Amino acid sequence: MLLMLGGCSTSTYDGRLVHHVRTGEFGLARGHLNHLASANPGQARQLLSHLNLGVVNLADGLASEAEEPFQRAYEILRLRDINAGTRLTAAITYEGVRYFKGEPFEQAMAYCYIALQKAAIGDYDNCRAAANAALELLDEFDSFRGTTDPVPQGFSYAVYRNQFALAYLLSAIGNLGMGRQDEAEDFIARVTLINPSLGGLARALLDPSFNTVLVIDAGAGPRKVAMGDGGVGFISSERGTNRPIDVFVNGITAVSAPPAANLDALAQRYSWDELRAARQAKEAIGTGLVIGGAVIATQSRDDEARLAGLAMIAAGLIASAMATPDLRQVDIFPQRVYIVPLRIESPGSTIQIAFGGQAVLTIPSIDPPSHTERLKVRSVRLPASVAWVAGDQVLYANDGYGGYVPGQSLPYILGGTCVRMPTHALLAEYQRAGYLTGMTLGELLELYRLEGIRLGTDGSGGRVGGHVLEGGSWLYTPQDGTAGYARLFGRTHRPYRPKSEAVRRLAAEMQALHQNPTGRTP
Amino acid sequence: MLRRAVMTLAMCALVLTGCAAAPSSSRLTAADLDEVAAAMAQSLQASDALRLRSADAPGWVVTMHRPENLSSDMITVSERWYLVERLRSSLPLASLSRERNLMFVLPAEHAAEQSASQGAFTDRRPTHELTASIRSVTRQAELHRTDAYAIQFRLSEIDNGERVWSGEYFIKRAAFGRAWD
Numbered sequence: 001m002l003l004m005l006g007g008c009s010t011s012t013y014d015g016r017l018v019h020h021v022r023t024g025e026f027g028l029a030r031g032h033l034n035h036l037a038s039a040n041p042g043q044a045r046q047l048l049s050h051l052n053l054g055v056v057n058l059a060d061g062l063a064s065e066a067e068e069p070f071q072r073a074y075e076i077l078r079l080r081d082i083n084a085g086t087r088l089t090a091a092i093t094y095e096g097v098r099y100f101k102g103e104p105f106e107q108a109m110a111y112c113y114i115a116l117q118k119a120a121i122g123d124y125d126n127c128r129a130a131a132n133a134a135l136e137l138l139d140e141f142d143s144f145r146g147t148t149d150p151v152p153q154g155f156s157y158a159v160y161r162n163q164f165a166l167a168y169l170l171s172a173i174g175n176l177g178m179g180r181q182d183e184a185e186d187f188i189a190r191v192t193l194i195n196p197s198l199g200g201l202a203r204a205l206l207d208p209s210f211n212t213v214l215v216i217d218a219g220a221g222p223r224k225v226a227m228g229d230g231g232v233g234f235i236s237s238e239r240g241t242n243r244p245i246d247v248f249v250n251g252i253t254a255v256s257a258p259p260a261a262n263l264d265a266l267a268q269r270y271s272w273d274e275l276r277a278a279r280q281a282k283e284a285i286g287t288g289l290v291i292g293g294a295v296i297a298t299q300s301r302d303d304e305a306r307l308a309g310l311a312m313i314a315a316g317l318i319a320s321a322m323a324t325p326d327l328r329q330v331d332i333f334p335q336r337v338y339i340v341p342l343r344i345e346s347p348g349s350t351i352q353i354a355f356g357g358q359a360v361l362t363i364p365s366i367d368p369p370s371h372t373e374r375l376k377v378r379s380v381r382l383p384a385s386v387a388w389v390a391g392d393q394v395l396y397a398n399d400g401y402g403g404y405v406p407g408q409s410l411p412y413i414l415g416g417t418c419v420r421m422p423t424h425a426l427l428a429e430y431q432r433a434g435y436l437t438g439m440t441l442g443e444l445l446e447l448y449r450l451e452g453i454r455l456g457t458d459g460s461g462g463r464v465g466g467h468v469l470e471g472g473s474w475l476y477t478p479q480d481g482t483a484g485y486a487r488l489f490g491r492t493h494r495p496y497r498p499k500s501e502a503v504r505r506l507a508a509e510m511q512a513l514h515q516n517p518t519g520r521t522p
Numbered sequence: 523m524l525r526r527a528v529m530t531l532a533m534c535a536l537v538l539t540g541c542a543a544a545p546s547s548s549r550l551t552a553a554d555l556d557e558v559a560a561a562m563a564q565s566l567q568a569s570d571a572l573r574l575r576s577a578d579a580p581g582w583v584v585t586m587h588r589p590e591n592l593s594s595d596m597i598t599v600s601e602r603w604y605l606v607e608r609l610r611s612s613l614p615l616a617s618l619s620r621e622r623n624l625m626f627v628l629p630a631e632h633a634a635e636q637s638a639s640q641g642a643f644t645d646r647r648p649t650h651e652l653t654a655s656i657r658s659v660t661r662q663a664e665l666h667r668t669d670a671y672a673i674q675f676r677l678s679e680i681d682n683g684e685r686v687w688s689g690e691y692f693i694k695r696a697a698f699g700r701a702w703d
Contacts (some may be wrong), residue, residue, distance in 0.1 A: 031613060067598075071598065075547075075549075075594055078547045078549055078595075079545040079546070079547050080546055080547065080665075080667070080697050080698065080699035080700060080701050080703075081545050081546065081698070081699025081700055081703065082545045083702065083703045084545070084699060084700075084703075087703075101702070103702075104702040107702055114596070120597075123599055125590060125591035125592070125597075126591060126599075127598045128590060128592075128596070129593065129594060129595060129596045129597075130596050130598075132594060133594070133596070134661075136594070136701075137662070137701050137702060140662060140701050140702070141701070141702050143662075143664075144664075144665075144700070178590070191645070272702070515664060
């Protein structure tokens with residue numbers, strides 16, 4: 001029993017996941033999550049798993065693929081009193097019986113990520129609804145605790161009381177995307193009132209010449225820890241800083257922005273340690289039983305009394321073990337979130353993100369929004385300093401890039417640099433360059449099938465595998481303007497190693513053709 | 523003794539757990555969307571706009587738009603298409619075409635995606651559009667939450683914007699408990 005309670009960890013800290021996210025290896029992070037899901041399907045249906053997968057997909061530029069896990073997360077978040085049945089049980093026995101729904105600030109952030117994902121796929125109605133859900137939640141929590149902020153005066157739409165600027169900004173973005181200018185202006189005026197330093201940026205959103213918004217995550221979010229007095233609190237994972245972020249478009253300084261959210265501060269205000277008193281009581285009872293039992297067991301000469309003393313010690317240890325706090329949390333939330341409005345005028349623009357003059361990420365090739373879009377919204381997760389942050393060239397032809405890439409006239413699996421989805425038009429392009437002449441699209445698709453490569457992400461439910469460039473067996477193009485796009489197409493990958501004899505032979509033929517002086521350049 | 527204590531504790535926990543109410547939500551459900559679609563189809567069919575039309579009337583080609591979600595609930599794009607599709611499929615399409623000279627065509631948004639083959643739609647150029655919006659009003663009182671949803675449909679002439687029919691359906695959903703727990 002003691003072993004069992006000791007083994008029932010109330011922390012789900014996943015060091016591997018955190019490491020992959022910190023280093024910007026979102027493909028590996030997703031692979032890890034997929035592995036965990038197949039090993040434990042029940043766990044994969046929990047809120048935490050949905051959120052982790054959604055956040056990782058979004059960071060990897062797979063906004064559409066983040067839809068399914070975020071939808072499941074939203075359904076759970078909107079349920080009230082999930083833990084009504086476990087409150088007393090958790091207070092009396094073990095906190096791990098509670099369904100993990102996260103602290104209020106984690107739930108508000110989850111709504112913000114859902115809003116961001118909706119904006120990234122152009123579903124602004126739901127972006128607005130999800131961002132407003134974050135504001136509603138915090139207002140309700142404040143009201144319950146009696147810590148409500150004053151009613152804002154002079155607002156028609158932004159009538160929430162709390163001061164969570166990020167959600168107000170996301171709601172404004174949703175409204176702008178829907179063409180609801182009045183409501184967007186109201187939310188932006190509210191942000192300006194909450195945090196005047198965000199006012200200039202917020203107002204830039206209203207300027208029609210700003211056509212792109214980057215929502216940038218930086219740093220590692222706060223850690224949930226036991227405070228030693230039976231309490232639970234959040235501490236910063238890294239030195240707290242509100243330093244502004246600098247974003248350059250094609251080498252020209254575009255924006256310097258302060259964070260719209262700092263999760264260290266958010267966690268201090270919107271976390272809830274309801275079970276602290278119960279924990280203290282269990283710990284006190286446990287300690288009392290152990291001490292009392294030890295006295296009886298050692299002082300008594302009666303065998304039965306000594307046995308009773310030992311039983312008291314065991315009961316005390318159990319009570320102490322049950323006082324272990326629930327330290328589950330969303331491990332991969334960032335420390336800060338920035339909202340950066342940009343003006344992207346030319347296709348294939350390069351974005352560079354820096355702190356204090358030091359570049360932290362370069363994203364090659366972002367296009368302006370299409371003529372049917374008012375805004376393009378992208379989620380960017382900054383990795384820790386790794387080599388590929390400096391890459392400003394697209395090295396692999398992909399479906400999100402219209403420019404020329406050396407080697408693009410041959411598929412990557414045959415020795416070229418093309419990872420576009422095979423189509424009639426693309427095959428014709430290969431053939432115009434002198435490659436794969438006489439081949440039909442069906443035959444080209446068969447090559448991918450022989451290699452076990454899955455084309456596109458349809459029907460994956462968000463559980464996308466590794467990209468073929470990174471040794472995986474999936475072919476897809478992440479959204480431009482994301483860290484996932486930069487990682488896949490902005491750095492050099494190892495040449496493809498064919499698995500099938502047919503592809504190996506054809507790749508060798510293509511290589512010979514390439515080396516032939518009269519041959520073409522792929 | 524220890525075993526008995528643990529068993530008692532576990533039994534208490536089970537009893538306490540069993541007494542709790544199930545978690546609830548004030549969101550719209552799929553059944554709500556079915557209910558709305560059926561009621562709106564009935565309203566449209568009974569409207570003067572359709573009832574007074576004859577087989578000789580100038581043809582109406584109605585295109586559908588994705589409903590706009592202005593409610594406090596997130597309603598997925600597919601659920602919103604489902605709503606208009608359910609309305610359409612609840613109508614007697616064959617008899618409407620035969621007796622009222624009215625037909626529904628591909629949703630506008632989907633038709634736009636087919637721009638490469640737009641020639642195929644020229645003989646069925648939409649004359650009317652069916653739009654819808656979903657709104658809600660939220661009332662929050664301590665741990666009680668009520669969302670009153672209003673789903674409005676409009677059928678308008680594309681050329682002059684004249685509304686030939688509109689219908690509205692109201693649904694109220696209530697939930698109780700802590701939103702954050």
